[in-house]
Amino acid sequence: MGAALALQSNLEYGSHSISNVSEVRLKMAFVQEFKDHRDRFSLLMLDPGEIYFEDFSVNLIPTDVSPTETEERKSRGRLKVCSKSLVFDPQDTSQPLIKFPFQRCDKIIEHEQALIARQTTNAIAIHCKQIVEMKADNMISPFKFKQNRTNFIFELNYCKSEDFLATACQLLRASTLPTLDHDSMIAAIVFSRQNRVPFDTSRLDNLFEKIVLETTAERIMPLVVNPGRILLTSDRLYFQPFNNVENVPVMKFKLTDIKFILKRRFLQQHVGIEIYCSEASHRSDLYLALASEEERDKLYDDLISQESVKVVDTGQENMTYRWQTGQVSNFDYLMFLNSEADRSFNDLTQYPVMPWILADYCSTNLDLEEPLTYRDLSKPIGALSPERLQRFKDRYKEMPAPKFLYGSHYSTPGFVLYYLLRKAPEHALCLQNGKFDQPDRLFRSVKETWDNVLDLPSDVKELIPEFYMPEMADFLENRDNLQLGTRQDGSKVNDVDLPLWAEDTVDFCRKLRQAMESEHVSRNLHHWIDLIFGYKQKGEEAEKADNVFYYLTYEGAIDLKNISNPEERASFRAQIMEFGQIPKQIFQKPHPVRFEKPEPEQTATESISNSENTTTENGIYETSNGFVEEKTCHVISDDSQTPSSKQSFREVIDRLAAQHSYKLHKDAVTALRISTDQKIIYSVSKDAHLKLYSIEDKHQLRSINICNMPLSSLAAMPDGNFVLVASWDNSLHLYSVDFGRVVDTIPAHDDAIAQLCWHNTEAALLATASWDSSVKVWSCSRTIDDRKKVDACCIAELEHETGVTCLDLTSDQASLVSGTKDGSVYFWDIQSQTVHRHSHSHVGNVNTVKFSPDDKLVASAGEDGYLRVVDILTGTEVFAKNTSQPLRCLAWVNDFLFVGDARGVVSVWDMVKVEPIASLQDHDNAVCSLEICQTSATVVCGHDDGKTVIWKPR
Template sequence: MAFGGEGSDQQKERFSLLLLDPGEIYFEDFGVFYYTHGLTEEEAIRRKTRGRIKMCSKSVVFDPQDVMLPMLKFPLRSCTAIEKWQGPVTSRINATGNVILIESSQVYQMKEGNIVAPYVFKKKKEKYLFSLNFVMIEDVLPQMQQLLRASTLTAADQNSMIAAIVQSRQARVPFNTSWLETLYEKIVVEMVGDKIDPLVVNPGRIMITSSRLYFQPFNNIDPYPVLKIKLSDIKRIVKRRFLLRQVGVEIFCSEDGLKSDLFLTLKEQELRDQLYDSIVTQPDVALAETGQENATLRWQSGVMSNFDYLMYLNNMADRSFNDLTQYPVFPWVVADYTSANLDLSRPETYRDLSKPIGALNPERLHRTLERYHDMPDPKFMYGSHYSTPGYVVYYLVRVAPEYMLCLQNGRFDQPDRMFLSIKETWNNVLTGASDVKELIPEFYQTSGQFLVNAQHLKLGTRQDGTKAEDVELPPWAADHDDFVQKCREALESDYVSSRLHEWIDLIFGYKQRGEASENAYNVFYHLTYEGAVDLDSITDPNERLSLEAQIMEFGQTPKQLFHGPHPQRFQQSPGTKDSVLMGSGGQSESLRTNATDSSTRVPMMKSCHLAALWEGREGLKPVYEHKLHKDTVTAVRLAPSGKTIFSVSQDSLMKMYSLEEQRQQRSISISNMALSSCQVMADSKTLIIGSWDNNVYVYSVEYGHILDTVLAHDDAVSCIQYRDGLLVSASWDSTVKLWESKIGGGAKKQQLQLSAELDHDSGVVCACMDAGNTRVASGTEDGTLYIWSVESQYVLSRHPLHTGSIHAVSFSPEGQRVLTCGADHYLRVLDVTTGTEVCAKDLEEPLR
């Protein structure tokens, strides 16, 4: 619904703000000719291309007039020079001296042939010439060079400099009063704000008059120079959160409309409240009644449908189609995606609405609770959320592909990770290590076009050789339209109507927070909750930027609407609920038994030369003993110099201890959450640290601050290893990622470039590279050892070695054997070439 029917309203030109980074500002454009550098002048003139060059806060984009040619995007961080071209004196290209030279090591090619497709990344240092047609170079070049200088700063400093540039430019652009509809309008208030669309923030000037609301963008991206809304047309106006701050206001001109006409944000809550009051106090404004008690009563009595009531609650809880971090959330209702016919009279057809997604599978819940109880405060059960921008575009990629390309830096997700099957998606939210996503409204009130690849997008090929096309439907659905219709019938069924209040308690009600949420297994990461952090009170720009990025990534829990149990709609039939819970539990118990039976089929070997070494451990005597941390120490590393020990802990601190001076030299708070792993570089001056907040940090010992923060995973980073320019990171999100890097000493910002993602069937606890960086071994929560090829990025072999989690894995020095140990007390040695287990020893204690 958010993206349906928008094609007719989209502007004709190819360029849109979705081609920029989320939140990036587009300033203005200029008519140019593009000349290919390196050709003879005659050839360059013959092949010149007319178009417009777009100046943006973090990039420069060239949009050719010929739509068959690709647009060129130059990220400013990849540009080594933007300057006036000093061509030959006799050059016809440079006759007016109005030519800009851009030298860049990377360019993105986008929308060639006006077709939405993944970007083509051209990584080669080249020069590009643009001659300005109707403006002097002195009016353009200084602004581009200022933005180029900003791109060399840290992310926080770059944003601060851009904000200053934006504020300066905005101050010079007054509201054009010639756009006022009549001469008799009285100006009530004028201020600067942002218009919010999914993944897009566009600044402009807001004006309220006695009869209209006006929004004038500071750029020419919209098809209209000024947006006008009659005050008499406004039916609803709602105060909104944006990135957990009370700074938004959303305006609806239809009483029952789902998509608003305008979503605006201001810099401060006081300005937002001033704008809101200026609108609602005007005589022409007559708002519709939206009392929460009245809506609940209408739903209880059957006047309002389940769908409409859920949409109403989403709206009241700050969920908006314009904000992907707060997109409306709907429940999975149907649990049967295998039957030929959908029988809505069977309780087994439905999902248990009294439990959050993460608690539907008892086996997964058990593992979640074990991890939860071992965590330091603030604890959380689920590292991911039930509604995030990534999940929304996951469902809607076929009707809104540019949103996924925007979120994922010009790429579609890997084909095997895309939304390909209803059944597979449901199975994954039941069993996936970190997948607890719910649904979106499109599953219950659309034509189902979001399930069809009508645009013939090139979504890639799966590992089994099949192309990613339409979403595979369950057998009971005749087509995509029939699927949505039957989902809606299930949502409106008596069974769901009598239990929907239980799901409302979890998402919008009293089980959302506090002890009730813990008892309901409904605890998410603390930054997802309203009021968890006051961004306005944070003065450190780096910390604030990091928190904003986490809020964007993790999603946001809806505003809490009810502080007691929500009333039930209809009287529940006796015994029905119990039969559903017993059926669900029986199935899970069977799965657990099968998993246990399978995992116990491990060869038991008595002979092992490590036995004597282990039995003699009592003879080991400590040389030094120092208590540095307040919580579990998760990694200890000796610097290559042999003079310093680094340690990280679940208390979120990194400690530096001098062996020479026998004292602690440094204690640094790296993250707001537990630290899981640490690596020391060969120069002893740089650390790489993994954290439960999903980030990998690069820390400079020499300069005493964090050089780079990379959002590496969708759940906690459990393990990292670095060698010779290759970083391996493992996570509870069931993946291992390989990153290319040249990390060393110095104060320059470090970069990690993702090169591969290796998928597993359960959370990954540990990973290790061999000495030649040719293979990666990884151990998972379900006791399986994986061996991967770094070159091909395919799994070479997999071995169910342990019962319970594998805690550690290591290659032997020559790389021919892999050692593992785990929760089942066993130490095992596996021959990599033959897959033979050459040693297994029960050491009678959990090994880490």
């Protein structure tokens, strides 16, 4: 289950304007949280891995004034104790914050001299040889490192000096130790302090809350990890940090507000959990990393099991199918894949990654209809330049294992902050040790950056989502007037230079988004997905695709929890953060292609209607990605006399009602057919009888006992004179309507025939499925000869591991799908008699399989209650739905799938919008068979008790 990614952003791409941007509910940019924080101090000012413990109210005493002036000149503030430094945060925001690294301190002692007129001695002195000044005049700018020896005296306001010195001196001693001993001592201090901090139960909102779980975890934010205590109760989830750096002492989340809970991978370990309380948010409300996978799973299971937690069912398990049918935009689908692959806005080492789409940053006008405007999405960014790729390959040949083509990655914290420098300068300073990068290396021009990723040997970075979000376009502007320096050519680094075809930053991002949603990208995006999230991500396919990165970027390359050496573990952690991480692999097979948008269709009846100035069936609608498109409605028939000729099939479905029912059979109705003249219903049953029923006169025309065994399937010949029936007696029986008897019997299998499938085409093929574990394909005439014999010849026998229960043929009769008793679904090529693909799709019987009308998809339904849809070209499952009821039969008409279940319900699914739109039920017994006549808009259901129900539009 992924986060809710289909965001309604009120973007009017066609008119090149944005409305209600301020109302867009997009908690996406991680920098907002830090900008909203009133305290100037943040964890970004500390070294990587440094922990903030506590702070003290102090006065900084000037040492260069007389005692009588001290009271007037002293500076009030907070002295913060961290694992590697002390930080003084003055109340006067014009004064800089001062950082005292322990490694640069000579000593921290109690100051015993008279400080002020009151002669207090409750003070400490810091003797240091280097300090770091930050945020002078409350401006974000590079840190100032001052190397001269200085003494600082702080008066403690509310505690004794020995209380402060006990911790500070211990940390000072730790800083003098070798790295391994230092880290061990700090870990011991942290463990001891955190164990002494219980959860403050006075912070509970309700005294009657039942405590379910208490544990410790780290809150993950970009470049920041903050430890705290987790408390899960029957009503809320609490996070109490071990320090006071957060805006509130305890973060509280009502369980009823939680919409999504996702398991995450953090630093290549499966220890993360991300919690969303908003359905329209790309960024979570809380991202936690626990000590182990077991502890993470325990928290996850306990959360899910609470009655108050009502996780939203977004239907995102079917997002691939929704994307294929155009219900989900390319951008939203890539955001979904990023989330599924453990990419998160809270984790800069796994920030969501987006492709470079355009290759034209020079033209005055952007032509989105020109293929050369676009980047080749079938190649990784490092392989777009043949000359550079050849240099990579030459180096690869001479390299010892583990080999790699690209020494850098397409997504690292450094690359993310390269793009977001103007939006997140404090994060950039944190990553660059208090400095901005050299002006010539900063993100200054889109074209220059594109040229670099094509040419430079160490630059293969892709883009980030903000490029495709006009409402976030200000990341390209230097709104805070940051002093980013001057380049060697004398130009000052300010706003990002845009291509000539962009009017401004908003227009630039809007056009990138239009390119993202273009037909060209829609047809080719699956190639890039294969490289980043799919089967070309690693292994032999990655080598073939020139898509091999440094080994530490791949999941499973190392196991941090089993590395006992702290130095080695810290080194690997640093490398993982620096080199980036390959997304979790989602697809093991080629990703399905997006379906092409259908051309507008219009029937003859619609043309007449239009000429009479009546309302047409084609309308205008706005998709989830904001583009306005023409919507095509599929009309059932060209017959102007039919009740559905002037309305969409969807409208017909909405008006379906049970018109008539009858019960002719004594047992389950296993198959139904409607005659070509729409006057007769043919039905067979487990009672061994074939029945003919007049729809117009509403009475039985014939009742024939075919054999002594149940009948399973039938096919009515086009002329209406013959009916072919399959039976559990292993045979096919030809019934003559004119003669009123069985005129031919074909011993077809060694066990019961479960289903037959026959297409009335020039090269007619008959396929039969049997419990003898085989499917036979027969070549047969479209007409019956004078001898009243079926002219059939077995041309293929397809063997299975177990009994075959169902089958279907494509319209061109080139391929066949079969389902078996053990839950397997097989895709066969009839000419070569080979299995293209085989999947274990269900548990227990596969009761029915059906090709979509365009033969691009196949649906299967089984006794396990699952409805599944598979893309035939790639074999990827694109849709799955657990209905919690055994499913017995399917019928696929246009874009609508009819599903009959064991409760007697026929559910109708719109397979374009991927949503159920109707539920037909007139009987409680299981629906065993379905027949749908498009021209008369008739739905016929055969039930388990022998009853047949006819549905027609009201």
